[in-house]
Amino acid sequence: MSKCKVIAISNHKGGVGKTTTSLSLGVALTKLGKKVLLVDTDPQGDLTICMGYYDQDNMKTIANMIKDSIDDIPINTDDIILHHDENIDLIPSNLDLSAMEIPLMSAMNREFVLNNCLKEVKDNYDYIIIDCQPSLGMITINALASADKVIIPVQTQYLAAKSMGQLMETISKIKRQINPNLKVGGMLLTLVDNRTNISKSTQSQLTNTYSSFIPIYNTTIPMAVKVAEATSIGKSIFSYDKRSRIAEAYLALAKEVDCDGKNRNKNAPTKDR
Known part of the structure; x- marks a missing residue:
């Protein structure tokens, strides 16, 4: 039986750092000696372009x-x-993926088509990380049906926090009806800027509202322009500036993910330094 762990990076809301997290977490895990495959399931192919x-x-x-x-x-x-x-593999995506939504609707075992694809390569990897698109079509349902756990990046802004209820309802439904083994790995606070009151108050709101039933990663991801600079030339933050705060943050996250949150204090996310 494969020991590969499949992680979906998902949130209905765009602009919360899903693609950045998929790439940066994936490369960080390779720094821990893990063999990692990234899977781009967004027809826009942002992860593919960023690499x-x-x-x-x-x-x-x-x-x-x-x-x-x-x-x-x-x-x-x-x-x-x-x-x-950078010692990491990728299954790329492009706009052709949009045309797969309709065939998937009529496919046999339609929720598990992606899972069947990944079975072909699971034995070759320690981790498979799926970058989900910001919508709930058949492709995203397939991603969540394939995953052992889902990591939820949440931007520390009011509207991002507001969408959490709908997302958790979707995940619960998929867990009940399609993938009973799906777990919420944790909520990941992204684009954190503790210089602003809204960022600090939203962190507090999210922790107070959700920490009793959703794990929250100790690591928070700071806002950093260096990520955009890195991906604009097809590199991860580790190749671009491995000593940056955001590289340190994603390496800390990788360690949390790899130990499966056993050392996590879910009520106390790490502050952005």
Whole structure:
């Protein structure tokens, strides 16, 4: 039986740091000696672009894997998985994935098509991290059906906090009806700026409201322009500036994730330094 852990990075709301977290957490886990596969399940292909793969229209992607699985064709992952020079692998995405929503609706075991694709490669990795799109279509349902746990990035702003109730209802429904093994790994506070009162008050609100039933990672992710600078040239923050605060934060998060939160004090997130 594979020991690979599948983690979905998900939130209905856009702009909360899902793609940044997918890439940065993935690379951080490789720094701990783990073999990691990233899976881009957003038709916009932001994760693919952030890793420096710009010619998306001329490459095979997750859409090809899903189509082959639906058509019961053997999946050849060798010409799909990309090997990045930061010692991490990627299943890329492009706009072709949008066209898979309708075929998935009529597919046999439609919620588990992505899971069947990932079974082909699980034995090769310690972690598979799925970057989910900010919507609840069949692709995202497939991602959550494939996952052992979900990490929820939440920006420390009022509207981001407001969307948490709907997201937790969705996760609970998927756990009840589709994937009983799905766990909430934790809420991850992102784009934290403790210079502002709204950021500090939202952190307090989220902790007070959700910490009794949702784990909250001790690590918080500071707001940092260096991430955008790094991904604009196809690099992770570790390759761009490994001594930055945000690189240190994602390495701390990776250690929390790898120990499965056993040392977590869920009521006391770490403050942005």
